[in-house]
Amino acid sequence: MSPRKRTATGAIPPPVSPERLASLRGPLLSWYDRNKRDLPWRRTRDPYAIWLSEVMLQQTQVSTVIPYWERFLARFPTVKALAAAPLDDVLSGWKGLGYYTRARNLHRAAQEVVERFGGKFPPTAEQLITLPGFGRYTAGAVASIAFGEPAPIVDGNVARVLSRLFEVEGLPGDRDREATLWTLAAALAAGERPGDFNQAMMEHGAATCRPESPLCLLCPVRDGCLAYRKGRVHELPPAKVRAAPRKLFLALAVWPHAGxxxxxxxxxxxxxxxxxxxxxxxxxxxxxxxxxxQRLSTTLGAALTLEGSLGSVRRQLTHRDLTLRLLRVSGGPRPTKSPAFQELRWCTPQEAEALGMSTAMQRALDAVPGHGAREDAATVAAAKKQAPGRPRRKVKEG
Known part of the structure; x- marks a missing residue:
């Protein structure tokens, strides 16, 4: 039975019977108990560690997250330690994960947990969602997994499973479709072991009910799947049309001085x-x-002289095709502030390692001979000699 449409008042009535909910919950939990991956954040009920994993897993693969999660926890072992850390340290610990708004929100949320809740995470999704960076999904995940609250979650994997099980129509992002998915998720979460059940749904979507080549013959709830019965598994959910990445070109000033x-x-x-x-x-x-x-000179408020080109670095971001053009410059007097930036700082290569920097910018810095931090004649000559034939680096954002 497909979920019913909204009523005239906009409300969504209960979509499925308790019997059908039970017929899905039991097999999915049993399947999860047998097949779940042994992930480090599944060995704890610490809400801080679970929250950190959920934030890191947004837009990032599990295999990439595991070592970052372990290093980040070693560096900031508690929410109080994270709250007390300078933002630069937090961004430095996040370096390479991308989507740095996540790290800034993580830091702000940790500070609010300390200030508003005495350093202890509130146990309900309703309270958690008031923290910076906590959307409905993250609040539901932490509340259900760490505290056992029957709070629903809907991410890409869960949305796909629900769309197929209940034959939910509509493109990703459609308001009515999203409301229906959350109603279904809430109905399914309202039972025993809500945290495990939510993880079972995510795991099932990642391992079995996959976007392409779904393993329907291995599905524990195949008999209750409307899309499978009707031969529509490959139609649901419909693919979201993505816009082509926009080309973006940045010119970078490589300005060395005294190391x-x-x-x-x-x-x-x-x-x-x-x-x-x-x-x-x-x-x-x-x-x-x-x-x-000239644009760099105006931005920095300094008269710059071009010493040579150090080539270009390309990065493929989610929504942008980014090209970074490296220009080695000199000039004076050296600026210490600019209205175009929050802060300017002259750093040695060792000091630069501690800065919160994007992967794209780190790759640009890697392309600077000697990290551009030596101003001796041999380095300048080598840079000028190498620059004309330097190949453009094409690297996809991981």
């Missing part, structure tokens, strides 16, 4: 918000080096 390089910290909002970088300005693909140099 240091100039770094700038971006505004908190926008691409790479709040992170450190080699000072950058947006340019067009056809922008000349002279024009790019």
């Amino acid at each position: 240091t390089l100039l770094f700038a910290r971006r505004a908190d909002k926008g691409l790479f918000g709040g992170l450190w970088e080699l000072p950058a300005v947006e340019v067009e693909e056809a922008t000349s080096e002279a024009e790019a140099l």
